[in-house]
Amino acid sequence: MSPIDGRAIAKAITAEVSEGVAALRARDVVPTLAVLVPTRDEATAWYVRSIQRAAGKVGVDCRVVQLDDPAERDITRALDELSADASVHGVICQTPLPEGVRLDEVAGHIAPAKDVDGANPLSLGRLAAGLPSYAPATAAAVLEILHREAVPLAGARAVVVGRSTVVGKPAALLLVNEHATVTVCHSRTKDLAAATAEADVLVVAVGRAGFIGAEHVRPGAVVIDVGTNPTADGGLAGDVQYDAVAAVAGSITPVPGGVGPVTTALLLRHTVAAAEG
Numbered sequence: 001m002s003p004i005d006g007r008a009i010a011k012a013i014t015a016e017v018s019e020g021v022a023a024l025r026a027r028d029v030v031p032t033l034a035v036l037v038p039t040r041d042e043a044t045a046w047y048v049r050s051i052q053r054a055a056g057k058v059g060v061d062c063r064v065v066q067l068d069d070p071a072e073r074d075i076t077r078a079l080d081e082l083s084a085d086a087s088v089h090g091v092i093c094q095t096p097l098p099e100g101v102r103l104d105e106v107a108g109h110i111a112p113a114k115d116v117d118g119a120n121p122l123s124l125g126r127l128a129a130g131l132p133s134y135a136p137a138t139a140a141a142v143l144e145i146l147h148r149e150a151v152p153l154a155g156a157r158a159v160v161v162g163r164s165t166v167v168g169k170p171a172a173l174l175l176v177n178e179h180a181t182v183t184v185c186h187s188r189t190k191d192l193a194a195a196t197a198e199a200d201v202l203v204v205a206v207g208r209a210g211f212i213g214a215e216h217v218r219p220g221a222v223v224i225d226v227g228t229n230p231t232a233d234g235g236l237a238g239d240v241q242y243d244a245v246a247a248v249a250g251s252i253t254p255v256p257g258g259v260g261p262v263t264t265a266l267l268l269r270h271t272v273a274a275a276e277g
């Protein structure tokens, strides 16, 4: 088994992004990502700081817009303003949202051209139609890792566990677009282990620590663990039992250090692409 080094992949992407930033800055364009934060959620604040750090390193301007206890219309208004602001190239809205605020409604106010985390339902529709759009950065990270690891996808059997709008569905669409034969599993799936054991490529996005064990994995499969579950000691655990699965898998992403860093790097790559127009 070979572990997949997400940090090294992120570093390679970041180097490419830096070149794009330098070319833009030479034309007096400062690529700018606006991050709307509608709560004081601690995990969100941690994630936003990590985006700011990564952006700072490559020269992308990260503009954090903190709203306190906003109503849905406050969020949609802020997203409309950022979408109309010519100095902003990428716009993301952090979740969780305040109680009663509808994700689809607010995400619909991010202009598709600036929707660098693929949150607007129009972006997902375009992805489904095979049209150019920004995929959610996490789903894009899954595919980026598979490409960089030279995993053959055409004709491969791919199984995605999880069907959320932000990870599972777009990851499945991206895999279909790469000509994989894709099965999507979820909480109603009967005999999950029988389905996952078919996978050449297994993508897991459930949100339950250690949910996938060796019995779910075909020997030699490539396993991409999207899960990020907080642990009691302040760390992060994946959805996959790393040691047990690593013993049978062909390769596997760790948590932390797998999908997470690649996601952030792609958010910046999307922002630079949006600034390039």
Ligand code: NAP
Residues within 6 Å of the ligand: 138, 161, 162, 163, 164, 165, 166, 167, 168, 185, 186, 187, 188, 189, 192, 205, 206, 207, 208, 226, 227, 228, 229, 259, 260, 263
């Ligand atoms: P989510 O919206 O809660 O979706 C979880 C999915 O898992 C649902 O589709 C659910 O099925 C399915 N599921 C739940 N129990 C199951 C079971 N017993 N058997 C099979 N499927 C089951 O979560 P998410 O937003 O997709 O996130 C998933 C994980 O990825 C979380 O740990 C999250 O923190 C992590 N994440 C990581 C990144 C990153 O950058 N690394 C980014 C985003 C999310 P139903 O649809 O039937 O309920």
